[in-house]
Amino acid sequence: MPKPTRIVILGGGFAGVYTAKHLIRLATPEHPVEVHIVNRENYMVFQPMLPEVISGSVGVADTVSPIRRIVPRALLHMRDVEKVDLKAKAVTCSPGFRPRPLTLEYDHLAISLGNVTDFRGTTGLAEHAKPFKTLGDALALRNHVIHVLEEADTERDPALRRQMLTFVVAGGGFSGVEVIAELHDFVRRAVRAYPHIAQDECRFVLLHSRERILPEIDESLALYAQDLLRDRGIELMLNTRLAAATAEHAILKDGTRLPTKTLVATVPSNPNPVVEAIDLPKDRGTLRVDGFLRVQGYDHVWALGDCALVPLPDSTQDQPHYAPPTAQHAIREAALCAQNIHATIRGKTLKPFTFGGLGSLAALGHRRGVAQLLGLKVAGFPAWVLWRFIYWTKMPGLECKLRVGLRWFLDLFFPPELVQLRVGRSSGVANEHFEPGQNVFEQGDLGDRVYIIISGKAQVLRKRPDGSGEDAIATLGPGQYFGEMALLHRVPRNATVRCVEPLNVLSIEKGDFKALVTHLDEMRSGFERTAAQRAQPATTPTPS
């Protein structure tokens, strides 16, 4: 029996999983293959359905399919890619339970790692904006929204209520529009179960950097979508963009501060850092391939999906045209990539990529949508039905189809489900960003985090006992920490800490900080010195 050709596929999205499927399908006893997929998760996300996780109109696990159910004969490695050695033809993966890396040698390598959400570049975004790309993101957003509603229902401060009930989405492409529409639908329906929240207290804002939303589709459809969203009470802020974010605000480029606890950013995605690290020809981080999907200069390295620049047939040197980053293109690229790998193995002629695209679909919530298919434009209810039908037929597997179908059916009759699935405790060490004038905490607050300044400056202020104002008692800068009184016992903060210069801090949960201080000699000694210094002013009577 001939030795199988070993193909390693990096990434388990549509591109990677369907490449594996076709590779196995095209194999023959004379030309066997051994297909490996390296993916961090053991499932493939059905991206178009992801926004429906927010409202729970599909179940959490219904938007994903286990990879080994789609391609039972591929070998799945649930790992991160650590290194690609193009000379040795080997991929090193992160260790699993056993702390040794896993090395996979290949005859052919297919790179389909997609892209990632990358919030670097906008101040405070990484710390305080919520991404919307993975199943985890969708679930986290859903839980956060339910948490906000629970809090708002018992909160009496009108400003805080307003802030909690303001939902901001940045980015007016497909993803941003579908997220704000789903958020709106969900909150509007859910609020009926919260007796102290009025419908008109809820505010929905969509930020977009251009003149109109949905740049992917025809202007008439986009304007239809805009009117539809506006009619529902969603505010569209066009020609603007996010300049910064804090835990309390979305800050626009003109300085406007929108007080909110929920800022979702669906900004253009960035290249995957693994792709960035591979020494292959790229254009702004995306891999350059020829029409056969081969990475330029290699006959056994292939790239496809969102991490590759796949030239379309009408592409010329002067006016290059590339396949857009959609599922329909990824699926066709996967079929072609598998064919061309088999052709290479058998010494046959390769075929070029020729798919022109079928069109675009967007769901707008409330059983409305817009669609542009094979030259036809459809809007409203028919477009929504088309949306559901087309994506439903594309879902992998009968079980998935049945489950989603049943959920959609039940959803017609029952109000949305409101379970807030708190999963794991919040991380011990977090990054936070504050803007000048903002309080990190106020005197009298309860608090259970300790803060370490990475950059910026903060003032420590204490109220005068006679209530006539406050005195600055210290200014803190990089390398200094504050809030450590919370370590001693649950006491209210004895001073206010206010940001003076844009402030980046590490914040650590009380328990974790205490454990470190107690058990790490290096930290305790330094900490005790500082505590002794700070104890002195506290002996003078101050309000606490």
Added chain:
Amino acid sequence: MPKPTRIVILGGGFAGVYTAKHLIRLATPEHPVEVHIVNRENYMVFQPMLPEVISGSVGVADTVSPIRRIVPRALLHMRDVEKVDLKAKAVTCSPGFRPRPLTLEYDHLAISLGNVTDFRGTTGLAEHAKPFKTLGDALALRNHVIHVLEEADTERDPALRRQMLTFVVAGGGFSGVEVIAELHDFVRRAVRAYPHIAQDECRFVLLHSRERILPEIDESLALYAQDLLRDRGIELMLNTRLAAATAEHAILKDGTRLPTKTLVATVPSNPNPVVEAIDLPKDRGTLRVDGFLRVQGYDHVWALGDCALVPLPDSTQDQPHYAPPTAQHAIREAALCAQNIHATIRGKTLKPFTFGGLGSLAALGHRRGVAQLLGLKVAGFPAWVLWRFIYWTKMPGLECKLRVGLRWFLDLFFPPELVQLRVGRSSGVANEHFEPGQNVFEQGDLGDRVYIIISGKAQVLRKRPDGSGEDAIATLGPGQYFGEMALLHRVPRNATVRCVEPLNVLSIEKGDFKALVTHLDEMRSGFERTAAQRAQPATTPTPS
């Protein structure tokens, strides 16, 4: 209109939620009530279904119901209870988004906080055993099992495979038996999707401290259950108990070490720490109430459910009998508590608790069960049908019933779902326990955690370049740390660290440790000193 009587209920299990429901139902315009529920989650867990979350035969959210859907007119506060002031008749709750505590004053207080899993007392259990009490626990266990299967499918070391495929459950009561049965069913069915795992590689062990499992039911039924589980290949280890746990083993009291990555402990639960902190009469942490559910010495403080010792009618001074901690009793106690609170408001006579219990049911997996109902004993398939039917009718709400019914139906035709829902990153700071002889890590391992010794001793060993053995180069004790080389870059560990005396460590994720060292002056200076000292021996050529 008369001022409503304010009743604060602590805890949102069956006891608390049903008390609220009955309180509101019994209110009249002359005797209005304002009912507050304080609960950490916004849902009530339907405990009997929890084991089915492991296999996914019910959906993640199907075992829980949003509290505000069950009692729409109660006021729900999604908080922890911080303090109960019996004199001021006020409950202080933890802060939410706004860092101020919430204080609720009450006319009547009903305490139904249940109990909690408490692993203190057995070495290493808190660090390495998995609890099974909350929805989060069930979901975490399911994800862990899928992770283990994914890893085992590609692992080649037979000892490590065996360890990964060994599943140990401690505790042979209802909960432990249902968990091992569900685990067994799920793994057996799921393994078919993992081409490199053989059925006979999987090992299932149930540990129980007594002569026979299921002490809650009749001996003949328990023996039937034992035979059934043994026939399926589940090992029952009776008359034994856990003495300790590490990340690699379950250690029994006779010193036996069972290598496993999955140790679930369903040990008897402990009183809720909030109940412990309240100054009310208690017996081993459980609140003492009279037959009317009043806490002894108070006419407006009530306790019920698992956190209360509710005397049964046949209880005498010498031979006290208390209601067992089951849902059927909690539900009846709730109805009575609400009646008696209303009777107190109206100056009427209180009624005592008289419910004798209907019986017990346990599911044994594979469509088998045991039941003891109204004196009747049923075993096998009929008991399983009875189990499903009785609990299904008890599920709150039509939607929940429909969803669970449909899932059960689909489950007849489709293999189990295998999505590993990774939720949030693993915590930055964790506690770990090691036993003498165990390696914390080995030279050559890849590692991304730094360890701080809390107690115990560890040896640092380095292999001789000629392969003739290893040399001890240092001994580390409390307050010292190791593994910090991982901070510099992804390099293999340059030495082995082996536990010499039982070792408790804090382990910190690389990124978090690095952030602290970089940004916290106190820590950096100490760290730099140590780094300088450790750098010296490293200048002599050593293998790395």
